[in-house]
Amino acid sequence: MTESPQPYRVLARKYRPQSFDALIGQDAMVQTLANAIRRDRIAHAFLMTGVRGVGKTTTARLIAKALNCIGPDGDGGPTIDPCGVCEPCKAIAEGRHIDVIEMDAASHTGIDDIREIVDASRYAAVSARYKVYIIDEVHMLSKAAFNGLLKTLEEPPPHVKFIFATTEVNKLPVTVLSRCQRFDLRRITVEMLEKHFAGIIELEGCTAEPEALHLIAVAAEGSVRDGLSILDQAIAHADLDGEGKVTAAQVRVMLGLSDRGAVRRLFGHMIAGETREMIDGLAEHYALGAEPLSLVRGLLDLTHAVTLAKVGRAVDPGLPEADREAMRGWANQIGHAALHRLWQLLLKAHDEVARAAMPLEALEMATLRICYAATMPDPGALARGLASTPELAPADAATPEAPANDDRTAQAEPATQGAPPPAPAPVEAPVEQPVDETPPWDEPEAADTPAPPATPVTPEVPSLPDVVEMLWRAGRGRLAQQTHDHVRPIEITTDRLVIARGDRIDDELCRDLADALGKVSQHRWTVTIGDGEGEPSLLEREHAAKARHEAEIKALPVVKAAFDHFPEAQLLPPLEPQDRKSAS
Incomplete structure (x- = not known):
């Protein structure tokens, strides 16, 4: 009777690491565990987190082997390099050790499953040094199950170790996280995956193009298991070709990827329009x-x-x-x-x-x-091109030619070239002063000379901005702002203000204005509402000045050309100093 052949095992199971040396990309975790074992500082609970296929469950089994290995001679202790030949190492690797219990939390989520673990943890291990509980996908446990595990997880018996594995560590309660020694397993880099796959391809007796291994490593997205599954499929796909070689073209067809040369041609068409x-x-x-x-x-x-x-x-x-x-x-x-x-x-x-x-x-x-x-076109390059075009340059940017000077102009030209001629001084009418014929040594006594009459000082007629300034000095900021925005003056004198009618103008406003202006000027003011449109308010004047300024800017050839190319563009106001600092 012939024995049945060994059933085929997928690459992800066939090449599962059996020692920490074969675990790729997790050097920091291995170093920490090695130091803890050598110094006898082994935690009672471990938490392995990371994306799929980076070795969480594999690491949990390796820790169980490291803690329970007895060596080839049976006298060994915990070690970071389990022998793999003793009975505990073999039984754990084959998944049949009675003291290493693996539980899938996705299918055992309730408090009853956790109660069984708590009750069994009271008893010592049957044949191993430690009783190890490996709970995979631990985030799937219910709230009651987590609460039932907390006390045992915090103070377990000395012969019990817990190892949790999860892909969604954010779903674990903080009370559980604080009781575990956490290891975040990193994604495996593309370079490491390529090297790892190349070694497996050689062990399988196949060949592969380097670009094909690169495509598989990129598609794995940092997961060794995903990459090995794709590699397994690629080897099967290559066998159909008859050559037994994994090619990049076959991998692209298998994964539905685009050809690199095709992407390069598409990119060229895209940037060329x-x-x-x-x-x-x-x-x-x-x-x-x-x-x-x-x-x-x-x-x-x-x-x-x-x-x-x-x-x-x-x-x-x-x-x-x-x-x-x-x-x-x-x-x-x-x-x-x-x-x-x-x-x-x-x-x-x-x-x-x-x-x-x-x-x-x-x-x-x-x-x-x-x-x-x-x-x-690039907006910056377009603006620079417009500015460098002579016919589109601003009018004030060009230097006007100086007119030809005749002889008289040349004689009268000042010595400083390019300096504007000085403005002529205003000519004042001569004022006749009375001639005092009394010699200075024959001046009369001051008491005998009557004092000259005082010259009356005519108060200056204020303007509307002066009125607003007076209100600000009086501490009437709100009244000053209302005057600035809504008051349209018809007549202003030294003690009288007549304003036009408006929506915000009433008798109460007139009384407030008269009172505030009288306090500042120290004389009585009269403020009334008159008939007529009056002059524009200060706010209306500012809006008109702003509109004229924007019209002047838009009339510049460079700005006009920019608006012709970008009709939906807007002219923004200049930044204030504080806005410039924040923008920089």
């Missing part, structure tokens, strides 16, 4: 099986790579020479602003394609928008 070629390329690759979302991701990856090359980062040497040459050319050709604008547009396109009921149509519309945006 070639809409017809862009749409034809999208349709061609969609017919070949490329998913629209993967095309957007490819364009995003390429934009990111070109931007990094723009800031001086070396192009990935693992890429084909054609890709590296194209990236360097685009980095020299496209500016930073255009690259960031392209990145934002592609991010928006990614969201639209992901949510769209018709992904291909959504991708076409998004890429058309990007093509048209790529052909638009």
Whole structure:
């Protein structure tokens, strides 16, 4: 009777790490556990967190082996390098050790399941040094189950160790987190995954192109298990070809990815604004099986790579020479602003394609928008070009030619070249002064000379801004603001103010104005409402001045040309000093 052949095991199970040395990408955790075991500072509860497939359950089993290993001679103690040949190591690796209990919290979520663990933890281990409870997906436990575990988790018997694994650590109660020694398992880098997959391909007796392994490592998104599942599928796909070699083209077809060269050509059409070629390329690759979302991701990856090359980062040497040459050319050709604008547009396109009921149509519309945006001129370059055009330069920027000077002008020209001639001094009418013929030594006594009559001083007639200023000095800020905004004066004298009728003008306002102005000027004021339109208020004058200023600015040739190119543009007011500081 012949024995049945060994059933096939997928790569993720076949190459599960059996020692901490085979665990890739988690050096910090391994170092911490090694030091804790050597110094006999082993925690009573461990929590493994991280994304799928980075080794949480594998690490939990390795910790159980490290704590219960007795060595080949049976006299060993806890070690970071379990022997793998003693009975506890073999039983734990095969999942049959009676003192290492694994529980899936997704299917055992209630308080009754936790009560069984609490009751069993009172008894010593049957054959191992420690009784180890591994609870996977621990975040699925109910609130009552967590509460039932808290006391035992805080003060477990010395022979019990708890190891929890979860992908959603934020769902665990803080009371549980505070009782565990937490390890955050990192995503595995693409370079580590490529090296790991290359070793497994060699052990499997197959061959693979480096670019194919790179595609698989990128698709794994930091998960070793996901990458091994894709690699397993790629090997099976390669066997159908008859050569037994995993190629990049086969991986792209298998994963529905777009060809790198195709993405490069699409990127070139997009930044050149070639809409017809862009749409034809999208349709061609969609017919070949490329998913629209993967095309957007490819364009995003390429934009990111070109931007990094723009800031001086070396192009990935693992890429084909054609890709590296194209990236360097685009980095020299496209500016930073255009690259960031392209990145934002592609991010928006990614969201639209992901949510769209018709992904291909959504991708076409998004890429058309990007093509048209790529052909638009840069606003800064446009402004500089307009400023450098002589016929569009501002009128006051040109220096007028000086008229030819005749002889008389040359004689009268001041010595300083280019300085404006001084304004002529105002000519005052001579005032005749009475002639005093009395010599200074024959002056009469002051007591005998009558004092001259005092010259009356005519008070200056105030203006409306003066009235507002007087109100501010009187401490009547609200009244001053109301006068500034709504009062239209008909007549202003030294003690009388006549204002036009209006919505905000009434007898009470007149009384308040007369009272406040009288207190400031120390004489009585009369404020009345008269007939007529009156002069504009100060607020209306400011609005009119602002409108005239904006009209003058818009009349400048450079600004007018800018508004012709951008009809929806707006003329913003200048920044205040505090706004400039915040903007910088």
